[in-house]
Amino acid sequence: MAVVSPFADETPKSITRFITVSLLLYAVAVLILLNWKTAWDHQLLPLYVLQGIMFITAAGAMLGGMAFNFRVWSFILGQNCCLGLCATAGCFLPGAFILFYAIGTASPVLFEWEFMEIEPIHYVDLCSTAEWKDFKGGIYFEGGALTQDDSMPPVIKLDIQQCIWVEPNNPDVRSGYWTPCFARLRPVFTCDPRLSKTCTNPRACAWAITASEASEQSEPDPPKAPDCGTPGVCGMVYRMNFFMPFMSANSTSMKTFHQLLETLGRRFPGSLTADSPLLILANPAELKRAGGEAVERFYKLLIVYVPLGAVLGLLVAAARAMASWQTSESTQTDTADDSVTPGSPTLKNHSD
16 A cells, blocks of 8 residues: 655645745755855855854755655655655755765865866976966976886875864764874976986976875875876876865874975975975866866756756646636536526526
């Protein structure tokens, strides 16, 4: 026996009111998801306040969105509760991907918004770091190599075991604890003597880095030379507060990180220090293309998750309201006709 949905017989007026209020709340949540990164970058709010707002927004968007879809799809699909549940289950993945794209540390959407709106610069001297270390877009260097004598130096593993302090929501169950941060680094040299006859004095001027915090599933892969379509290396300047926000907010962890970098830099020729730029090695053109596709998917998911059901719900409510009005009009007409049938006192009095 099918379970009857509690919202199948909801009146068009009540569902319309519910959808209208839900759309307004959804619009507020979307605005927060689209602009929280700006508030983070410009420090418009204290960290704990912004984290609280994001937690409430994420929970509300996910749980509230699922509740909204169950109520609306139950109204649309009718009496069978299982149909409403199945339609609601289909909305789970769009909701989860929306949160990943909006707040995930590996989100290509955030990456696109942060870096790729700026046109890249070309033919940049690797060791003229003052010219590009604060640039926020893609960079194509005039030279650069990860190898020396046509051999890749061993990757540098920089792991900070006590990196981020986590305070559980329920301290009675578990006390606070430390989680690690992982970084994989390689020096970026101006050139490789084995590969270039003009390379007589190779210097290391920047770090190539990949990194992750404890929330990531696995340790990061080592940096690799990308296919830039040019003779030199290419990439973007790495900003710790974007890719490792919790570590960058911990002054002790950042101090440890800089001390380790300072010590490592002395191993290589050149002026490599803890203050040398950190580079993500990747082709900016490829990242821009992938980021643009991710942004397009993100906006499509925003439309599918709540507005699609809202529009269909309003259309069904309008159709049912119209059908109810037509039925009411028809009933009133039939009642009027019955009141003036032949042989009624009204007609008799009229004949008299």
